[in-house]
């Protein structure tokens with residue numbers, strides 16, 4: 001249950017199975033087997049709302065009804081761990097995560113910002129940046145826990161608002 005909830009909350013849509021040449025052998029059934037690997041949903045996203053991007057990473061707004069403003073920072077290259085990156089790239093990624101945190105604090109004044117990097121289901125380096133409110137459906141539990149209440153509904157910041165605030169915060173973080 002926990003794994004399926006995480007999948008749901010991460011909003012990963014089931015990707016269509018890729019047809020690879022090695023699957024098409026005479027002994028294989030006409031339809032791909034259920035155990036065939038799925039394409040990485042962060043390398044080949046189905047649909048995303050990108051609010052900011054550079055050549056290294058992108059920030060997407062995850063349109064979760066219960067968690068307005070939920071953003072995800074996705075490293076462009078398919079690597080599993082933060083420590084797989086060269087140190088300057090690690091710093092850059094964490095600067096972007098921090099800029100998203102600052103942007104969400106400025107735009108939404110949350111009670112807390114949750115940062116999480118799990119990747120157990122999708123081992124492609126990404127960080128969740130989640131503004132939390134005392135009246136959201138899971139507070140003070142993690143967003144992947146069971147709901148405690150019907151959460152208050154909030155309006156997510158627009159793409160333009162997020163882009164401007166992230167750009168400004170990143171400039172300030174890297175200026176000094």
Ligand SMILES: [Zn+2]
Nearest residue numbers: 040043078124
């Ligand atoms: Zn990937």
